[in-house]
Amino acid sequence: GNSVTQMEGPVTLSEEAFLTINCTYTATGYPSLFWYVQYPGEGLQLLLKATKADDKGSNKGFEATYRKETTSFHLEKGSVQVSDSAVYFCARAGGTSYGKLTFGQGTILTVHP
Amino acid sequence: DVKVTQSSRYLVKRTGEKVFLECVQDMDHENMFWYRQDPGLGLRLIYFSYDVKMKEKGDIPEGYSVSREKKERFSLILESASTNQTSMYLCASTPGDLPAGNTIYFGEGSWLTVV
Numbered sequence: 254g255n256s257v258t259q260m261e262g263p264v265t266l267s268e269e270a271f272l273t274i275n276c277t278y279t280a281t282g283y284p285s286l287f288w289y290v291q292y293p294g295e296g297l298q299l300l301l302k303a304t305k306a307d308d309k310g311s312n313k314g315f316e317a318t319y320r321k322e323t324t325s326f327h328l329e330k331g332s333v334q335v336s337d338s339a340v341y342f343c344a345r346a347g348g349t350s351y352g353k354l355t356f357g358q359g360t361i362l363t364v365h366p
Numbered sequence: 367d368v369k370v371t372q373s374s375r376y377l378v379k380r381t382g383e384k385v386f387l388e389c390v391q392d393m394d395h396e397n398m399f400w401y402r403q404d405p406g407l408g409l410r411l412i413y414f415s416y417d418v419k420m421k422e423k424g425d426i427p428e429g430y431s432v433s434r435e436k437k438e439r440f441s442l443i444l445e446s447a448s449t450n451q452t453s454m455y456l457c458a459s460t461p462g463d464l465p466a467g468n469t470i471y472f473g474e475g476s477w478l479t480v481v
Binding site: 344353 | 405
């Protein structure tokens with residue numbers, strides 16, 4: 254079946270450090286891929302998405318490239334801020350899914366000043 | 367802006383109680399979902415609905431049921447709450463299929479504690 258695997262956290266960084274959170278997915282069909290972010294006490298917000306191979310999603314300085322050859326969608330940011338501290342979820346949808354998403358387990362990011 | 371509203375942010379219920387979690391969306395979306403979120407497990411789909419009175423099981427439907435009598439409202443029901451249902455519950459909606467480029471919108475979540 255469909256699955257998504259994220260790197261285990263938590264991840265702790267200093268402000269302005271480079272961030273990578275790895276995400277891989279099972280290669281059933283041609284799924285759309287997403288990164289969601291959950292700030293403390295809030296619901297999930299869409300951070301970025303990519304709907305086909307080689308697409309790059311980007312938002313708020315974050316980027317992720319849909320890599321079909323490695324079935325990956327790693328999240329990167331060149332210089333993190335304290336305000337980026339949150340839980341990050343990778344997710345996939347595919348085919349006629351009625352909008353169903355399969356999520357990774359989530360990665361907690363803490364950024365220190 | 368799309369709004370998905372969950373009626374209760376924090377609930378404490380006793381084992382064996384019947385629990386209702388309500389979700390309302392204001393953008394005429396066809397599809398609605400209930401997920402539960404647990405540390406280390408991410409979000410897991412409980413049930414979803416793609417039309418009024420239509421429902422389908424997700425990955426973990428056991429111990430839950432749902433109701434969708436009106437397009438804007440999707441209710442999650444715990445017939446007899448148990449302590450292993452203590453969790454954060456997230457409702458979501460989307461106008462159509464995600465590969466078509468639509469976005470799924472989430473509510474703020476309902477923290478349920480069963481004692």
